Each structure stands twice: as C-alpha cells, then as structure tokens.
Amino acid sequence: MNKGEGRIISRFGAEALIELPSGEIVRATSRRKLQDLVCGDYVRWQQNGSDIVITKMLPRRNSLTRSYFRGTPRTIAANIDQIIIASAVEPSPDWSMVDQLFVMAAIMEIAAILLHHKADQPCPDEIARIYQDYRDIGYTVLDTSTRQPESLEPLRKHLKKKTNVLVGQSGVGKSSLTNILIPKADILTQTLSETTGFGQHTTSNARLYHLPEGGELIDSPGIRDFTPPPIPPADVQKGFREIVALRVHCRFHNCLHVREPGCAVKDAVDKGEILRRRYQAYLNLLQQMEEVDKQL
Ligand SMILES: Nc1nc2c(ncn2[C@@H]2O[C@H](COP(=O)(O)OP(=O)(O)OP(=O)(O)O)[C@@H](O)[C@H]2O)c(=O)[nH]1
Ligand SMILES: [Mg+2]
Ligand SMILES: [Zn+2]
Known part of the structure; x- marks a missing residue:
C-alpha cells in the first residue's frame, strides 16, 4: 500500500x-x-x-458476491485468495451451498477448503459419508473444533499468508473459530438456541483480522441461501472437479454432459463413479445459468 x-x-x-x-x-x-x-x-x-x-x-482483483438474483447483489469480501467454507453437524449442512461455494472458488480461480467444524460433536453416518465424498473427489476437508485446539493446526497452515474469507450458514461457528485463530479478536459469538438455532450474537458485518502467522481472515455474517452471480453455462462444469477430470473423454469438446451422445460424464454417473447428487447439483446450476444467459 x-x-x-x-x-x-x-x-x-x-x-x-x-x-x-x-x-x-x-x-x-x-x-x-x-x-x-x-x-x-x-x-x-x-x-x-x-x-x-x-x-x-482501487481496482479489485476479485470479489465474492451472493444473492445475486434474489434482491440486490451483496458482495461479501474483495481481493481474496481462499474461501473457507464452514459447516457443522448443527445447523444441519446445506450441501447445495457447499457445492455452489466450491463453484465460485473455481470461477474466481482461487482455493477453497471445507471445514467439518464442531468435530467434537457426534457425526451421524450419513453426514460423515458426505464429508468423505468430498475428500474422495479431491477437495480438502478439515475436521476442526474450538474445543480441541490441536485440531486447528492443519487449518492454521492452510490459512497462512493468504487473505481468507470464512463463509457458511449462521451458527456453524465462524466467529468462535475467528476468536481462537485471532487472539485479540474478542468478538461476541452467538449461543445456539436449542429451539430456533438462532442466537443473539449473530455477526452482522464482515470484519478482516490479521493472522499471527501472516495473512488475513475475514469473518462474515451467516448466509441463508447462496446464489452465485451469472456464470457462462459452459463454465459451470469448472466448479465440479470430478467432471473436469473426465470431460476430455467426451465425444464432443463442447459437451455439457446433459443429453449428448458419447458423454464420459454421464457414463461415469451410470457406473456410480460420479455421485448422482453432485451430477444433479451440476445440472441444476447449469439450468439456472442457462436461464440467466437467455435474459442477459
Ligand atoms: N460443540 C461445539 N460448539 C461450537 C464450536 N464452535 C462454535 N460452537 C458453538 O456454535 C454456536 C455458534 O457459534 P458462532 O461462532 O456464533 O457461529 P457463526 O457461524 O459466527 O454464526 P453467525 O455469526 O450467525 O453467522 C455457539 O454456541 C458456539 O459456542 C465447536 O467447535 N464445537
Ligand atoms: Mg458470527
Ligand atoms: Zn460429456
């Protein structure tokens, strides 16, 4: 500066x-x-x-924006190197939000990692399975807990010397994590109310903190539903690693993996090598972006 x-x-x-x-x-x-x-x-x-x-x-290198179509676009943060997607067993994970945030990171050409936070709490098998699915696809998933300080060491290494933005649903523990990673942060965190899942210390403004190891961490308000900004339909697949890995084997170089013959991606879905849930997430986002594309 x-x-x-x-x-x-x-x-x-x-x-x-x-x-x-x-x-x-x-x-x-x-x-x-x-x-x-x-x-x-x-x-x-x-x-x-x-x-x-x-x-x-000054000109932005990039920015992370949400709720693009419903209401006014809201930019969460600018000039970032990595998205830290925070999730936990409670509140119950919104996998569609996780998928879309991974897509955003790919489109922005920055890194992203997924946190299975509150790892001190028991994790039902079906949720543990999905975290493992992301690992199998090749994404970095870290188990973290503010109650187990040693669990934060791998996260500290990933955050070091980057500008990181911490995003996720309200109540997953973003501010609690920030409080531990930034010794001087001293922010109020919400108490999860047993009945509603919403407490009173919910974060209302994003805030950037310096990490003791170098780099920055931006704590952001919880998001309820994430809708990414317009993405050219042909680029949507860039956000799905398992599709990127197979697309070279499709008969057509511009295959969108919907109805085209000789599609290696659809074959892999049929054989169970690509998860149907992830393929469906891709199709949903593709359809959404094709509609936007027509309107533009
Ligand atoms: N068991 C357990 N609870 C945690 C952990 N981290 C945070 N919590 C609890 O989760 C609740 C929500 O924490 P916050 O840090 O306020 O969540 P947030 O993601 O910042 O929420 P918003 O600001 O509304 O987006 C609080 O009751 C925390 O004590 C953890 O590692 N384990
Ligand atoms: Mg918070
Ligand atoms: Zn294809």
Whole structure:
C-alpha cells in the first residue's frame, strides 16, 4: 500500500474502518457513490479537517458476491485468495451451498477448503459419508473444533499468508473459530438456541483480522441461501472437479454432459463413479445459468 491508501477492515453504512499502511486502524467516511465498498477493498483517502474521507476504490482483483438474483447483489469480501467454507453437524449442512461455494472458488480461480467444524460433536453416518465424498473427489476437508485446539493446526497452515474469507450458514461457528485463530479478536459469538438455532450474537458485518502467522481472515455474517452471480453455462462444469477430470473423454469438446451422445460424464454417473447428487447439483446450476444467459 502507498501513502494515502488503505484497506477496508469493516464497513457499516457510510462509515468504514480502514487500515493505513502504518498499520493504524482509523474510522473513515465514504463518498456516496462508493456504496459497494466491502471488507478487503483497497481505497484511496484524503484528510478533510479531522475527518478521513474515502475518495476512490482501487481496482479489485476479485470479489465474492451472493444473492445475486434474489434482491440486490451483496458482495461479501474483495481481493481474496481462499474461501473457507464452514459447516457443522448443527445447523444441519446445506450441501447445495457447499457445492455452489466450491463453484465460485473455481470461477474466481482461487482455493477453497471445507471445514467439518464442531468435530467434537457426534457425526451421524450419513453426514460423515458426505464429508468423505468430498475428500474422495479431491477437495480438502478439515475436521476442526474450538474445543480441541490441536485440531486447528492443519487449518492454521492452510490459512497462512493468504487473505481468507470464512463463509457458511449462521451458527456453524465462524466467529468462535475467528476468536481462537485471532487472539485479540474478542468478538461476541452467538449461543445456539436449542429451539430456533438462532442466537443473539449473530455477526452482522464482515470484519478482516490479521493472522499471527501472516495473512488475513475475514469473518462474515451467516448466509441463508447462496446464489452465485451469472456464470457462462459452459463454465459451470469448472466448479465440479470430478467432471473436469473426465470431460476430455467426451465425444464432443463442447459437451455439457446433459443429453449428448458419447458423454464420459454421464457414463461415469451410470457406473456410480460420479455421485448422482453432485451430477444433479451440476445440472441444476447449469439450468439456472442457462436461464440467466437467455435474459442477459
Ligand atoms: N460443540 C461445539 N460448539 C461450537 C464450536 N464452535 C462454535 N460452537 C458453538 O456454535 C454456536 C455458534 O457459534 P458462532 O461462532 O456464533 O457461529 P457463526 O457461524 O459466527 O454464526 P453467525 O455469526 O450467525 O453467522 C455457539 O454456541 C458456539 O459456542 C465447536 O467447535 N464445537
Ligand atoms: Mg458470527
Ligand atoms: Zn460429456
């Protein structure tokens, strides 16, 4: 960062916390047209009397956006290297969200790992099976628990020297994890209410923290349903590793693995070498993106 620049640490309304090149964190206001500044953005600012005013957003390397079609698009964070998909036995995992976040990472050409968090809790066989399915496909899945400090060591290694964004359903333990990984974070975490699954300390704003090992961790508010931004239909398959591995064997180089003859992907589904659940997730997302494509 150069003098007069900064990075957004947190954003609330017209105000933001920015980190200056010196490491100092200051409050700043932003010009009205800079509505979509998010955690991780680099900005230029000016001193205006005693105020610091953000005047410009510097170009983004990438951004993670959700709820693109339902309502206004919401960007979660910008300029990130890795998506940490947090999930747990409780609240019950939303596998479709997991699949879509893996797709987003592939489209953004960044890494992603899946956390089976709260690993201290008993894991029903059908859930353990699905975590193993992701490992078998080639994804990194880490068992973590805030109650078992040694379980966090592999995660620390994966986070090191990268800008990581922690995303997932509300109540999976993102802020609890952040509290342990960032000794000074000291954030309130929610208490899972037994009846509703929602507590009062649910995170409402994303916030970027520096990891003691180097790199950053962005804790983000829980997401209920994730809908990715428009993706060219032919690119949807990039988000499914098991399809990427077989597509070269399809008869047609532009095969979308739906109804085409000589399709190696469909053959693999029939033989049980590709999971039907994942193939269906691919078809659903493909169909969604084809509809978007027609509207654009
Ligand atoms: N058993 C167990 N409980 C955990 C663990 N980590 C977090 N929890 C509990 O899970 C609940 C939710 O934790 P939070 O950290 O607030 O969850 P969050 O993902 O930040 O939730 P939002 O901010 O709403 O998105 C709290 O009651 C935590 O004590 C863990 O490793 N094991
Ligand atoms: Mg939280
Ligand atoms: Zn095919």
